[in-house]
Amino acid sequence: MLAIENSIAVITGGGSGIGRALAELWLKQGGKVVIADVSEEALRLAEAEMKAISPHVTSIICNVTQEADCEKLAEKAIATYGAINLVAPFAGITSDGLMLKTDKESGKVTGKMSLTQFRKVIDINLTGVFLTIRECVEKMVNNRCKGLVCLVSSTGSLGTAGQINYASSKAAMSVMPKVLTAEFFRRGFADRIRCMAIAPGYVGTSMVKALDEKVLDKILEQVPINRLIEPEEVVSLVAELYRNEAMAGETVFIHGGLRLGSKG
Numbered sequence: 645m646l647a648i649e650n651s652i653a654v655i656t657g658g659g660s661g662i663g664r665a666l667a668e669l670w671l672k673q674g675g676k677v678v679i680a681d682v683s684e685e686a687l688r689l690a691e692a693e694m695k696a697i698s699p700h701v702t703s704i705i706c707n708v709t710q711e712a713d714c715e716k717l718a719e720k721a722i723a724t725y726g727a728i729n730l731v732a733p734f735a736g737i738t739s740d741g742l743m744l745k746t747d748k749e750s751g752k753v754t755g756k757m758s759l760t761q762f763r764k765v766i767d768i769n770l771t772g773v774f775l776t777i778r779e780c781v782e783k784m785v786n787n788r789c790k791g792l793v794c795l796v797s798s799t800g801s802l803g804t805a806g807q808i809n810y811a812s813s814k815a816a817m818s819v820m821p822k823v824l825t826a827e828f829f830r831r832g833f834a835d836r837i838r839c840m841a842i843a844p845g846y847v848g849t850s851m852v853k854a855l856d857e858k859v860l861d862k863i864l865e866q867v868p869i870n871r872l873i874e875p876e877e878v879v880s881l882v883a884e885l886y887r888n889e890a891m892a893g894e895t896v897f898i899h900g901g902l903r904l905g906s907k908g
């Protein structure tokens with residue numbers, strides 16, 4: 645079992661929501677964190693509040709779609725703490741809409757999801773994750789670090805209407821642990837660097853709270869535990885996956901029993 649104490653976590657999207665909750669958990673358990681976010685304001689606020697928990701937090705403004713930013717992020721972690729043990733590329737966005745909108749009466753197509761709307765989500769949620777983990781794992785390999793790459797998929801990956809961009813990016817998060825575990829195995833370091841994904845249902849962060857109240861009520865009707873999942877519940881799972889070295893190459897769902905099929 646790995647210990648969180650004195651381990652170093654690199655967390656993108658660390659300025660808010662699940663990323664921020666993970667950074668706070670890591671600090672409370674004696675770890676050290678590098679938080680990265682594209683939002684300067686969120687990052688500064690989060691870092692200031694985290695300093696009250698532990699001095700072992702540093703931050704860097706980083707747009708995960710930019711290769712140079714991701715390189716600087718990994719370099720900062722090594723320059724500040726000398727190692728990387730957890731990579732949590734949690735920066736992500738939604739931009740929902742149907743691929744085709746049709747007129748109720750004529751049945752004819754009245755609108756299409758733009759290429760810009762599709763690409764924006766893929767750039768951040770998929771390409772941004774690729775760049776973050778490529779740069780961080782390079783440092784882990786070269787510095788002989790032990791630890792976990794923990795990706796964040798979603799129940800949306802199973803195919804939610806209105807999310808062709810988001811769902812596609814999150815389905816990719818479920819295959820990456822298998823690809824990377826196989827690659828790490830081939831190169832002989834899968835015993836030191838593992839990859840897992842978590843797939844949350846509806847978590848009470850700004851991403852979900854921004855939804856229309858009626859839409860949220862409809863969603864909650866499908867959740868047996870009858871509430872949103874707390875970010876703290878999600879990051880407690882990440883901590884367990886980090887500690888437990890038997891966990892590799894898989895995606896673990898955490899959704900409160902979300903009914904994805906018929907209620908029967």
Ligand SMILES: NC(=O)c1ccc[n+]([C@@H]2O[C@H](COP(=O)([O-])OP(=O)(O)OC[C@H]3O[C@@H](n4cnc5c(N)ncnc54)[C@H](O)[C@@H]3O)[C@@H](O)[C@H]2O)c1
Nearest residue numbers: 657660661662682683707708735736798844846847849851
């Ligand atoms: N909230 C949910 O219900 C839920 C469910 C499943 C998966 N997720 C995933 O969890 C992750 C975190 O989501 P959250 O709910 O905490 O959302 P959030 O909006 O609270 O946090 C996302 C953070 O990512 C940052 N970000 C956005 N674009 C970025 C970029 N280009 N570079 C760097 N940072 C960027 C934002 O500034 C924000 O601080 C996302 O990948 C999301 O898809 C969330």
